[in-house]
Each structure stands twice: as C-alpha cells, then as structure tokens.
Amino acid sequence: MGRPPCCDKVGIKKGPWTPEEDIILVSYIQEHGPGNWRSVPTNTGLLRCSKSCRLRWTNYLRPGIKRGNFTPHEEGMIIHLQALLGNKWAAIASYLPQRTDNDIKNYWNTHLKKKIKKFQTALDPQLVSNSTNRHLVSKSYSDKRNLDINNHVSLLRLNQSSTYASSTENISRLLEGWMRSSPKSNNGRKDQEKPHQSSSSNSNTNKNNNSNSNSVAAAPFQCNQAKVEQENNCDIISHEELESLLSLDNLNNISWEKSSCDSTLQGSQTTPTDETLDCTSERVQRLENQAPLSLLEKWLLDDSTGQMEEMMEVELSPIF
DNA sequence: AACGGACCCAACCGCGCTCTT
DNA sequence: AAAGAGCGCGGTTGGGTCCGT
Numbered sequence: 001m002g003r004p005p006c007c008d009k010v011g012i013k014k015g016p017w018t019p020e021e022d023i024i025l026v027s028y029i030q031e032h033g034p035g036n037w038r039s040v041p042t043n044t045g046l047l048r049c050s051k052s053c054r055l056r057w058t059n060y061l062r063p064g065i066k067r068g069n070f071t072p073h074e075e076g077m078i079i080h081l082q083a084l085l086g087n088k089w090a091a092i093a094s095y096l097p098q099r100t101d102n103d104i105k106n107y108w109n110t111h112l113k114k115k116i117k118k119f120q121t122a123l124d125p126q127l128v129s130n131s132t133n134r135h136l137v138s139k140s141y142s143d144k145r146n147l148d149i150n151n152h153v154s155l156l157r158l159n160q161s162s163t164y165a166s167s168t169e170n171i172s173r174l175l176e177g178w179m180r181s182s183p184k185s186n187n188g189r190k191d192q193e194k195p196h197q198s199s200s201s202n203s204n205t206n207k208n209n210n211s212n213s214n215s216v217a218a219a220p221f222q223c224n225q226a227k228v229e230q231e232n233n234c235d236i237i238s239h240e241e242l243e244s245l246l247s248l249d250n251l252n253n254i255s256w257e258k259s260s261c262d263s264t265l266q267g268s269q270t271t272p273t274d275e276t277l278d279c280t281s282e283r284v285q286r287l288e289n290q291a292p293l294s295l296l297e298k299w300l301l302d303d304s305t306g307q308m309e310e311m312m313e314v315e316l317s318p319i320f
Numbered sequence: 321a322a323c324g325g326a327c328c329c330a331a332c333c334g335c336g337c338t339c340t341t
Numbered sequence: 342a343a344a345g346a347g348c349g350c351g352g353t354t355g356g357g358t359c360c361g362t
Binding site: 103 | 330
C-alpha cells in the first residue's frame with residue numbers, strides 16, 4: 001500500500017548470496033528458528049532485505065530440500081498437478097515435500113513446458129495451433145477433480161508435514177560443508193553447488209523447528225515443536241489409507257509412490273534422494289505396473305523418440 | 321581459441337492476502 | 342473500519358554456464 005519495496009532501501013545488497021552470508025543466515029535461523037523475517041537483517045547485520053532472507057532460506061538453505069535431478073515420477077506428478085491446479089506452484093510443491101515451489105516452477109518452465117509442447121506437436125500439429133485446447137481439456141478435468149481432491153488435501157498435508165520440519169543437525173552439516181569448502185565464492189552457481197545439494201538432501205533427519213520453514217504452502221504444514229518431535233513416529237493415516245485417498249479413479253494416474261511417501265512419513269531417516277536416483281528405472285517399471293500412466297507420462301518416462309511412432313497410434317489419455 | 325546463442329536457475333519484483341494496531 | 346506491516350506467491354529477469362560453429 002504505497003510503501004516502497006523493502007529491497008529498494010539504500011544499502012541493501014542485491015545479487016547472489018555469498019557463502020559467508022549463507023552461514024550468517026543459517027546460524028541465525030538455527031538459533032531463532034525461521035520466521036519474523038523482518039528482524040533477520042537487523043539482528044544478523046546482513047545487508048539483505050527480509051524478503052531476500054526468507055527466499056534464500058526457503059529455496060536454498062532450508063534442510064531437507066532436494067534440488068535438481070527430477071525423477072520421472074516427480075515429472076509425472078508435476079504434470080498432473082499442473083493440469084489439475086494450474087500454475088499454483090506452492091500447492092504443487094506441497095505434494096512434493098522435498099521440492100520448493102521455485103524449483104518446480106523453474107523445472108516446469110525450462111523442461112516440462114517444452115516437453116509437453118514437443119509432445120503435442122508430435123501428436124497433432126493442429127492441436128498446437130489451437131493451443132487453448134489443452135487448457136480447456138485440462139480445465140474441465142481440473143474442475144471435475146478439484147472437488148474430490150480438495151476433500152483430501154488437508155489429510156495429505158498433515159502427513160507430509162514432517163518433511164517440512166527443519167533440522168538443526170542438517171544445518172550443522174550444512175555449516176560444516178561450507179566451512180570445509182573453499183571460501184572461494186561459489187555464488188550459487190549450479191556446478192559449484194552440488195556439494196551443498198548433497199549435504200542438504202542427504203541429511204533428512206528432520207527433528208526440529210517450526211513450521212514456516214517453507215513458504216510453500218507453509219500454513220498447511222505448520223505444526224508446533226512438540227508435534228514435530230513426535231513426527232518420526234507419527235502416522236496420522238496409514239500408507240494404505242494415503243494411497244487409497246490418492247487413487248480416486250483417474251487420479252490414480254498420479255502414481256504416488258509408497259517408498260517416497262514412506263520417507264516423508266518416517267521423518268526421513270533414510271536417504272530418499274539417493275534411493276530415488278539409484279532406482280529410477282526400477283521405479284518406472286513399478287509405476288507402470290502400479291497405475292496406468294497417461295500417454296504423456298509414458299512418453300516423458302521413456303523419453304526415447306523410438307517410442308513415438310508406437311504411441312502415436314494409441315488413443316489420447318483422458319487428460320489430453 | 322574465440323565467439324555467440326541457448327539454456328538454466330537463483331534472485332528479484334510486484335501484487336494480494338492476512339494480521340495487527 | 343481503516344491503515345499499515347509482514348509475509349507468501351507467481352511471474353520475470355540477470356547473469357553464469359554450456360555447447361555448437
């Protein structure tokens with residue numbers, strides 16, 4: 001309401017975060033917990049606006065987030081959820097607890113959008129010229145499904161809350177990683193950040209901290225400290241129930257994978273990231289057995305042009 | 321080796337919602 | 342009830358990296 005953007009203030013630094021700044025921010029959050037972002041720059045001496053601190057934390061520093069290397073399963077989920085929910089990245093991210101909305105958004109814009117377009121082109125050039133078709137179809141599908149889905153969203157989110165808890169242990173490891181790594185600025189570039197990535201994604205023993213560690217649908221995941229501490233054991237609803245909730249007729253195309261749900265529900269004592277990466281082909285196979293994949297998903301999973309001719313002969317899935 | 325375009329993603333921007341005063 | 346503050350979300354951009362020529 002007429003107030004200047006906080007980042008316009010004189011002396012506020014912009015641009016890539018340095019490792020030193022990251023350490024300051026993480027140390028502060030480790031001590032005080034995420035939230036009250038307004039006071040973070042003041043209390044830490046960081047020359048960053050509160051918003052920038054929050055984004056840095058939620059999109060990069062927050063423990064338990066997985067970055068890069070989207071699995072075919074995740075791709076499929078994003079595609080389905082995007083068709084269902086539109087560009088509600090925060091909502092979509094709430095179904096992929098290890099992913100941030102920003103990450104998903106970027107992945108959609110840089111990879112999936114292109115893939116889908118390519119797919120549409122391959123299927124029917126005329127369809128592409130009338131690009132609204134897909135949206136109309138998607139929307140009707142979306143409208144039809146939304147009612148059912150919304151009824152279950154709150155339950156699901158309760159289950160996923162554990163993954164959102166931050167971890168002091170993770171933060172410590174993160175700090176260790178930085179301390180060990182060269183002080184040479186990595187400026188967050190992708191090639192250099194891989195060590196960080198693995199250190200954060202591999203350490204999923206979430207046990208502390210409140211709630212809005214993630215801007216992504218923070219509210220649904222909010223839970224208090226006591227609750228978080230119980231989460232390693234919490235099974236608000238069983239996996240079977242969870243899966244049955246998700247197998248609403250056509251929605252079962254969103255092949256919620258038990259193992260990934262498990263890692264979420266169990267407070268992630270395993271390293272789902274590695275598992276995810278290692279077992280991709282096996283998972284794809286399982287997914288195909290588990291639930292019928294949409295044509296597009298199949299194409300994305302196979303990602304081999306050799307399959308195209310074969311698929312061109314198959315009828316369109318209900319979604320597209 | 322040098323150049324330039326394409327690609328990718330972290331970070332920024334602006335809007336809108338909610339909560340507080 | 343109105344105004345201000347704080348925060349979250351979605352869209353966009355800037356700049357580093359990759360890759361082909």
